[in-house]
Amino acid sequence: MDAATKLCGVVGHPVAHSLSPAIHNAALRHDKRNAVYLAFDVLPDEFATFVDGMRAAGAVGLNVTIPHKRAAAEVCDVLDEQAHQVGAVNTIVFTDGKASGHNTDVAGVTAAVKEIGPIEPDATALVIGAGGAGRAAAWALAAMVKEVWVANRTAARAEKLRSSIGRTAKVIPWREVPTAAASVDVIVHATSVGLEGDEAILGPYELQKAKRCGVLLDLVYGPDETPLVREARRVGIASADGLMMLVHQAAAAYELFWGSPAPAAVMRRAAAGMARPG
Ligand code: NAP
DSSP states (O other): OTOOOEEEEEEEESSSSOOOHHHHHHHHHHHTOSSEEEEEEEOOGGGGHHHHHHTTOOOOOEETTTTHHHHHHOOSSSOHHHHHHHHHSEEEEEEEEEEEOOHHHHHHHHHHHHOOOOOOOOEEEEEEEOOOHHHHHHHHHHSSOOOOOOOOESSHHHHHHHHHHHHHHHOOGGHHHHHHHEEEEEEEESSSTTTSTTSSSSSSHHHHOOOOOOOEEHHHHHSSSSHHHHHHHHOOOOOOOHHHHHHHHHHHHHHHOOOOOOOOOHHHHHHHHSSSSS
């Protein structure tokens, strides 16, 4: 590091668990950039001041994680289409003193789903969850399939997402998720269920009945295969957990920061090494 070292990082609260520094610093080293990517634990009350400070300090950009993604949309001078649709920003780029807000979670879901398997344009997709990740997933799928079904434990949140997407989306009542899973081509799980322990949003019986489903993405990830991915693979559904999306959204953010292609394979190895050591 020297006086010309460029600064970027991730801001969240808490943020100590974030894999983003390992992923981005591996890419920066690979590309021999004189830059560093740090993690900043910032309280919600101090978020706007922090972003102003980073802008004043000449930082290249920031990734934004829980709980600041909505606040980030408020502090940016301009939003791209995805950030505007989702109503949340996970990447801020500072250019000539202006902050532009992006949502690379959308690109992350799109790329991950495509990597898992082919999807026909007349497909139907089920998104389980309508929080920040569920919104990004639903918008990503709305551009890829004919119809997006959204289910959320709190129905009002699913309805809000449906109405923002429009007529290609429909709400599935929470209790009908297992039945709906049997009628769709793509399933994206975007709730916090499965983050800890062995709980899965769909059990072996429901996955066994999901005969049409050719692609399943679980946004949750951990040191091992998630229970949902394990069961889906057991019944022959092509699946991946959230690490794949994490790397794709990070690669999209890197490209926004640096204006050049991301070394995706390097980033993937760094993520896997941190999430699943040994
Ligand atoms: P969020 O905005 O807080 O939303 C949480 C979602 O989980 C809501 O849909 C919530 O439903 C639902 N939920 C929580 N507990 C539940 C339960 N016991 N039963 C049923 N539904 C429950 O969080 P988020 O940012 O969307 O994150 C959601 C998940 O995606 C997390 O597991 C997170 O780690 C993962 N994620 C992964 C990536 C990646 O790159 N792989 C990126 C972002 C997020 P209600 O509305 O009813 O509360």
